[in-house]
Amino acid sequence: MNINSNIEYRNSRHGTIIKNYTLRNCHRDPDLIGRSDPIMILKTMGVASSLLLLIFAMTLFFPSRILAQADTPSSLSSVFVNQLIRVSPVLFNITLSPGKRYVYKIKVDNLQISPLPLQARMEGFDTDDEDGGYKEKPGSTSPLINWIKIGNPDLLIPSQSSRNLEISVSIPDNVELGGYYAVLYLTPVLSGSNNSSQTVLPKIGVIFLASIGVAQNPNVKKGEITEFKFGKWIYDKAPVDYILRVKNTSLDHFSAKPRLFIKTLFKDDKEFELPEKTILPGKIRRWAQASLIKDGEIGFYNVRLLVSLGKGMELEGKSSFIIFPYRHFIILTLSLLCLIYTVWNRKKVLEAVRIIVTGK
Amino acid sequence: MKKIAAIILVGIFINSINKVIAGPVSTNYELRNYGFGAGGTDVATSSGTNYQMYGIAGEQSATQSSSNNYKTNPGLIFTNQANLPPAPTFTNPGSAYDRLKFIVNNGSNPSDAKFAIAITDDNWGTTNYIQSDDTIGSVLGSEDWQTYAGWGSATGEYITGLQSDTTYKIKVKAETGKFTETGWGPEASTATLVPSLIFGIDSHKVSFDALISENSFTDASKQTVLTTSTNAYNGYSIYVRDTGVLADGLGNTIAEYTSPNSAPTVWTGDGFGYTTNDSNLAGGTADRFTSGGPKYAGFVTSAPGDPVADHTGPIVESPISNEQFTVSYKVKAPSNTPAGIYTNTVIYVVVPVY
Numbered sequence: 001m002n003i004n005s006n007i008e009y010r011n012s013r014h015g016t017i018i019k020n021y022t023l024r025n026c027h028r029d030p031d032l033i034g035r036s037d038p039i040m041i042l043k044t045m046g047v048a049s050s051l052l053l054l055i056f057a058m059t060l061f062f063p064s065r066i067l068a069q070a071d072t073p074s075s076l077s078s079v080f081v082n083q084l085i086r087v088s089p090v091l092f093n094i095t096l097s098p099g100k101r102y103v104y105k106i107k108v109d110n111l112q113i114s115p116l117p118l119q120a121r122m123e124g125f126d127t128d129d130e131d132g133g134y135k136e137k138p139g140s141t142s143p144l145i146n147w148i149k150i151g152n153p154d155l156l157i158p159s160q161s162s163r164n165l166e167i168s169v170s171i172p173d174n175v176e177l178g179g180y181y182a183v184l185y186l187t188p189v190l191s192g193s194n195n196s197s198q199t200v201l202p203k204i205g206v207i208f209l210a211s212i213g214v215a216q217n218p219n220v221k222k223g224e225i226t227e228f229k230f231g232k233w234i235y236d237k238a239p240v241d242y243i244l245r246v247k248n249t250s251l252d253h254f255s256a257k258p259r260l261f262i263k264t265l266f267k268d269d270k271e272f273e274l275p276e277k278t279i280l281p282g283k284i285r286r287w288a289q290a291s292l293i294k295d296g297e298i299g300f301y302n303v304r305l306l307v308s309l310g311k312g313m314e315l316e317g318k319s320s321f322i323i324f325p326y327r328h329f330i331i332l333t334l335s336l337l338c339l340i341y342t343v344w345n346r347k348k349v350l351e352a353v354r355i356i357v358t359g360k
Numbered sequence: 361m362k363k364i365a366a367i368i369l370v371g372i373f374i375n376s377i378n379k380v381i382a383g384p385v386s387t388n389y390e391l392r393n394y395g396f397g398a399g400g401t402d403v404a405t406s407s408g409t410n411y412q413m414y415g416i417a418g419e420q421s422a423t424q425s426s427s428n429n430y431k432t433n434p435g436l437i438f439t440n441q442a443n444l445p446p447a448p449t450f451t452n453p454g455s456a457y458d459r460l461k462f463i464v465n466n467g468s469n470p471s472d473a474k475f476a477i478a479i480t481d482d483n484w485g486t487t488n489y490i491q492s493d494d495t496i497g498s499v500l501g502s503e504d505w506q507t508y509a510g511w512g513s514a515t516g517e518y519i520t521g522l523q524s525d526t527t528y529k530i531k532v533k534a535e536t537g538k539f540t541e542t543g544w545g546p547e548a549s550t551a552t553l554v555p556s557l558i559f560g561i562d563s564h565k566v567s568f569d570a571l572i573s574e575n576s577f578t579d580a581s582k583q584t585v586l587t588t589s590t591n592a593y594n595g596y597s598i599y600v601r602d603t604g605v606l607a608d609g610l611g612n613t614i615a616e617y618t619s620p621n622s623a624p625t626v627w628t629g630d631g632f633g634y635t636t637n638d639s640n641l642a643g644g645t646a647d648r649f650t651s652g653g654p655k656y657a658g659f660v661t662s663a664p665g666d667p668v669a670d671h672t673g674p675i676v677e678s679p680i681s682n683e684q685f686t687v688s689y690k691v692k693a694p695s696n697t698p699a700g701i702y703t704n705t706v707i708y709v710v711v712p713v714y
Binding site (some may be wrong): 084085086087088089090091093111123129131132134183188190198199200201202203204205207209255257259275276277278306308310311312314 | 457458491493494495497499520521524554555556557558559560561563564565566567568584587590592593594597606642643663664672673674703704705706707708709710711712713714
């Protein structure tokens, strides 16, 4: 005999009503009528709780995991990265001679799962500012572009494979000495555009820094320090900031590596190496730092600057600054003077206070 | 009788002493012939192998003996020398193409000992020296002898100005004063790599929502994610420009947003512009797009464009790997813009910073 699930199961011993049970092939026990089993309640509640907990965990884990991937594509693993290209070398710093021919290879890797058609084109470039930004120059004004021939300017790179781009540089016999600069752009060629969307195009630039036949006269400096100073001559406390500008007065580029030697009484000397930067002919590069010394102690600091230009050539500069809590010193001094005056003229001060307080 | 016994005993004693002091001896070995300074003479054993023993007792000697793997430096001259520096540590932690890191091994020399470092890229066919400014020179000057602290102590320093894709070797010698200079110690080698750059974008198509009155003719939900990896010492810069205003091909356009990259603004009015999540961007105030933002700027068409993302150097200890920046777009068309499909091309240019 089957009993519907709404029947009440009554236990004569415990007297607790439990509902919603389906009992099959059972017989009614007259002794159980009107009573229920707390143990069964607990068991029922425990099973139900476990089920609910499991369902909750599933809803918490799986759907939110999917949502996170869709909503926050912030890591590489969760972002589909298209147009992935590796280029090496991406920077050429070369010395050339008139009348000679040079051959270089640039390896281009297609890291995608689809073939990649690629175009290679040369453009001239110049530096834009003191921070190394650059701007393109029209090709006709950069002779290096005319000397460079790209053996295979249009490439088709199969998926997840690489190809070499052959670059030959032929220098004329008669050419002015100095630096020549250009950039080689590698641009993917996209399939037919979709008129309903905006196109986004990536380009990788390979920088060419070439120097032709510039003799190094050790007596002639290639550059000069146009500015080297600290933000203030006296600091209340650290940090200490500085600015440095170096100009290239030669015909070709060089890499400048500044070092600061900071001397102070009763303390060990400190040396700071600043980032190395390439300076193009006639251009200025800037170094600036807002927190050179973060925990400087009181004292007078003498700073010697050495800018290495390579092959033993250096530029030298000097500056100095003081770290002294002058604000606190001034306040303390004024307070002390007031105290001394008060003590020295205590009778007058007390009289004045009395008059102020009493009004007489 | 007593005298005779005493004489016999003395003789026995002397004989035994002679036997005892014939040479230094252990359970299995005896030095049969040895001397100080230049050392003893070869003594052949029954097995046919010769041995010599060298020592020092204040005698001058510049004689060395050596085998394939070992060399002895006996005599006062060698004793006065500084300790021979062991092989230095020579690595390329940043996968660099123009610099390598070295750490001098002090070799238990005193703190005022000075060290010189030789370097080669052709297995000592040509020998150059690391200069005091960590560049390479052909001459070893007095200023190029530096103390352990001068060479960066346990932190080490970087040799700069090297050729890419080249294997270099270095070795060190030491001195602690006049006439104390050692020979060159054992060498260490490592190689520079090639400067490389990997660049990718998440999609080369961006489709804006239909600009209708319900959304105030505005869509600010589209973006491009830029991913870059490089070992360029001074990092990289990414510039953006477009090929012109959004146009439908029938002469109707949506103008560029008016604020420039150097001074982006919180969005007002109409136009097509962009913002970036790079809070340390060159070309103006570093966080000009993110501070109080997002702030927007309009595209330019002149090459290479305006900076939208960068990571400036120096990149020393480890290369940049899979760094991502997000450029978000916003377009708001005037309500009287003729219906149509407006498109253009946005170009991102990435270059290494020199």
